Amino acid sequence: MRTKDLKVNPTFDWKTSKDITLNVTGLKEINPETGNTLYIKSSKGETIYRDFLKMNTNYIIKFTVPSTETGVILVYGSITKSIALISGTITFNYIIEQ
């Protein structure tokens, strides 16, 4: 089949990557100066994004991953969470469910 003969759905996203919005919820009770670097890593462990976040502050972070990526790993000091990329928006907080 020739490419020019393809009939493509008008909603098809030609990108081979996907944009993700990460909402970080801070803990207002924390010392305002307490912070650490948040690493967003691919499922293979490659760092996608890094930034210094203060724990008492909310943040919105945008990053991009290949379309084939199914999850990311968020590392903030001793806190590590794996999050599936089910939609274009994910959330992170510092609370570890017991």
Add this chain to the structure above:
Amino acid sequence: MKNMKKLTFIILFGALGFYGKTQNVTNDFEQGTRPYYQALCWQFGGVSLSNVSPISGIWSGRTGSLSNPSPNSFWVYSPWVKFSGSGNLEFNHKLLSFGGTWKRIRVLLGNPNDTTTIFLFQYDYQKPADVNRVISESVPVNHTGVYRVIWNFYGTGGNDRIMIDDITIPAPYWSDPSNNCQPLPAILDTDGDGVPDDQDAYPYDPYRAFNNYYPSSDTATLAFEDNWPAYGDYDMNDLVMGYKFKIVSNAQHNVVEVFNTLILRANGASMENGFGYQFPDVNPGSVISVTGTGDQTGYIINANGTETGNSSKATIIVFDRSHRYMPQWNTIKGVPTVDYVRFNIYLQFMNNGVPGPAGAVSINTLNISGWNPFMVVNGQRGREVHLPDYLPTDLADQSLFRTSDDDTQPGIGKYYKSPNNLPWALDIFGKFDYPIEKQDISGAYLHFADWVLSNGTSYPDWWSNTGTGYRDNAKIY
């Protein structure tokens, strides 16, 4: 409002230096969930949160049945705090019933360096006078240094429980929840930008703090067809550009500078094609300077290096015609491959902390994944080719829209796509091995059409998977 207790973290005075704010640490248990307080470095041993007969508000801490004389049976540890030699520790408590022999609450200070403690306070409940009576304590703490407050609850006999609530510790918070709740270390921040040295990519530079990369590894690839607005041969190699960005930002998350590496890999075209890009959310006046571009003959460039005529969106012209830099096409097998041509573009957004005239640009405003690259066909400035559904620049010749095979319809957000919704450019999130000259991409990448026709659900790895059945290597350069 009963649940509108005092704020958990009360700032009494202004800043006294790094970590030096005078604050109280409080706990009113009103979040109603232990993990929340554990995230704040409170610890509980046999103490739960209860909304049955709370001392105030909706929730209080409540011990299990106090039938063990060991003081370590039930306990609450506060986060590490830093006492400054004065102040009163305040809290409320009550004994819910008194069926046993004796019941006691004890308060200590715990030391971060060893297991020693400092006795502060002890109370033995009176029977029956103290049953269900809220008792308010105000315990002087005249110690200096980093400690945590320890409450022990113990006694013998019966099925009696103690509740605790409304804790105020007269000291600033000194735990690091991101470091297993250890006490805050001594912070070394040489450049004083608020980012500790060990987390600062530029510890001696107050104007820079972080490096970020897009894409995160390797380079991504842009592949263009240059016959727009007519269909071409779909070999997607008329202009092949690798790209990568390094973004330097400061402690306030503002962009300081951008290092953009562009690699001209192929120009399988007889036409003289140029290349540029736009940051859709960045005002040209926010850019202080642009260096590293190639020849820009035929373009009008502002003093800061952005293109004139795009008044609201910073636009960079990288080169005017690719063959000036790469005489060979790099698309025909058997013809010697010439070296890739690298352009190291540098964009300055802040100079010693001072942004461009239009103001600072945050990382989110730069929106690097939303950059808008385009090819300029054969030196005709208005004949831009963009990625599908990306907007033209102000200098695009919109009279070309909906001519030949183009079906751009701004009213529905459709740009640079054909009536069948085919594009003239692809953005591959990695290194792309492009097809040889005049080889349709659908013949070179055997699941490209499957990916397209499945609306992206099948074979999203059509371009990266080198396994059997994915490629016809004879048709790939």
